[in-house]
Amino acid sequence: MSTDPERDASGPAPDGRLLTLSVGAPAAGGTFVARHEGRVVFVRGTAPGETVIARLLDDPAEKPDARFWRAEAVEVLEPGVDRVPTVWEEASAEGIGGAEWSHIALPAQRRIATEVMQELLRRAGVSSYPIEEVQVEPATHDMDGLGWRTRMRFAVDEEGHVGMRGWRSHDVHPLGANPLAARAIRDLDLGSWTAPEGVEAIDAVAPSVGPASVVLVGRDLDPATIRVPEEWGDVDVSVRTSRGLVPLRGDGMVRERVGDRLFAVSATGFWQSHRRAAELLSEAVSTALRAPRGGSAWDLYGGVGLFAAVAAEQVGRDGTVVSVEGNRRASQLAAENLQDLPQVSTGTADVTDWVRARRGGVDVVVLDPPRNGAGLELMDLLAAAVRQRIVYVSCEPSTLARDLAAIEKKGWGLTELRAFDLFPHTHHIESVAVLERV
Ligand SMILES: C[S@@+](CC[C@H](N)C(=O)[O-])C[C@H]1O[C@@H](n2cnc3c(N)ncnc32)[C@H](O)[C@@H]1O
Structure with a gap:
């Protein structure tokens, strides 16, 4: 060379x-x-x-x-x-994606992520908060950034070998030690599996309760013809085809515990990926939201109800919480997960459409959009509709910064911004921003 x-x-x-x-x-x-x-x-x-x-x-x-x-x-x-020596050799140059900072010391990753976050906020023009105070914090007890990932997608090659896609390529690479994966996923030893014919990918989940779960993904799979090999061990197995999800072993669901509450999640549904994230973010939202007793709250992009449970506890039985989610199955599960809380109702809708159609306001809002963020229209609508406080949970600082700058122009200011390293050895950052009227 x-x-x-x-x-x-x-x-x-x-x-x-x-x-x-x-x-x-x-x-x-x-x-x-x-x-x-x-x-x-x-x-x-x-x-x-x-x-x-x-x-x-x-x-x-x-x-x-x-x-x-x-x-x-x-x-x-x-x-x-x-x-430093990489924690995942297979993710080095020309290797698999998903661990692009695995050759950087963990404290330095957090320092670099802090610099990136601060720069994005400055460039977006966020002005209501001392940006130099924003620091990326580790997740509680996360000493080495390993073993955190509870949701992973694996690729399958034409011979049925299980690996991961190369960064920017369709090649299937061997997994190696797969050190970011939660223990229950590593213990599956997926690298030794031969996937049944027609399986294009495998989604593996390590829930906080019960056995690991794998979903065999293939457009044309016939679940009736798939036999689960003995050597796969104690794992729930489902098949996802273009016609939907069919459980072969287990019920196609996983259970996640946060505090005293159990959440049922579809084996293919969204749940925070870091094994400590749901608890950490619930605590951060709880501290930030301060919904008034007997008041009203919206949980937007609510998933299976993680933050609606937090808001419900704060408003109490005399208050109201509406959890809005675009995925019908997740929304149904939110209703089931929170059925003991009569103050919570759920809706399946596009969040922006739903908020646009509301008459009257709300005391507080928690929103947790996907990477593309809330967007300018929703920020405008919230600026007008919310009376006290908005807690914005974000997994993409660039869209968060854009949305914060937009709502600042509508008379709102940032009163707190915490950032968390919930994706160690990658560049991704989770954050929780608190907005109030100025
Ligand atoms: C980052 S997840 C957050 C879920 C939940 N807050 C949690 O922590 O478990 C984003 C959620 O927004 C939903 N979603 C994405 N776009 C949406 C939209 N335009 N309207 C409503 N929900 C949407 C996804 O289905 C997903 O459940």
Whole structure:
């Protein structure tokens, strides 16, 4: 492999174009900024202060006027102070996705995530909060960032071997130690399985209660023909085809405990992925929401009712909580999970449509949208409808920052912002923002 940038920059190498780069500040998406002949290059698989050889992911001939290029580090010439031996060899350069910071020391990951978060808030123009105070906190008792992931999708190749997709490729790579997975998923030893014919992917879940669960995913699978091998052990098994979910062993559900409450979740449904996340976020929402006794609350993007339970406890039986969720099955489960709380009602709807159709306001709102965030229309609607407080739970700081800046223009201010490392060894950040009228 050449280390001569002049040669590499001048003609295409058979395996892509190689550049020698000095790496600087973190950027969004888990990459770091370098420069080549004045052009910004966003580099994956490196760390601040490193000198690396990186393979361009964009073809300069196709994008001669591009403002930036993207690249992946393939060799480290001078390591940075934050580099450590990777916790997951198979996730290194050209390996599987989902652990892009596994070569960076955990405290440094959190420092870098803090820098990214602060920069996104500044760039979005968030002005009502001292941004330098935002710090990414570890999850409680998470010392090494390993064994946290309770939901994982695995890929299956044509011979039925189970692995994971390469980053930016369809190749199925071996799992190796799979160290981010929760113990119950690692114990399945999926790398030794041969999946039945027609299985395209396997979703594995390690719930807090009961055995692990796997869902065999394949458009044309016939559940009646699938035999669960003895060697798969004590695991619930379901099949998901284009016609829906069919349990083969167990009931196609998992159970999650948070405090004294048990939540039923579909084996393919949404639940917070880090094994400590549901409890940690419930506590953070509980502290932040402060719904008035006898008052009203909306739980938007409510899933199976995690935060509606928190709001219900605060408003008490004389109050009201409405949990709104777009997925019909999740919404039904929220109703079942919270049936002992008469103050809670549930609705299946698009959140923005639902809020737009409301007459009258509400005391407090908790919202927990997917990565694309709430969006400007919903923030406008909430700015007008909410009387006291909005607690915004976010898994994507860039859309959070956009939405916070938007509601600031409507007379609201940020009074607290906590950020959590609930996806260690990746660049993702979870956060809980508290908004009040100023
Ligand atoms: C990040 S999850 C949060 C779920 C829940 N708050 C929890 O913590 O378990 C986002 C939820 O929003 C739902 N969702 C996504 N887009 C939606 C929309 N436009 N309207 C209503 N619900 C939506 C998804 O089905 C998912 O359950």
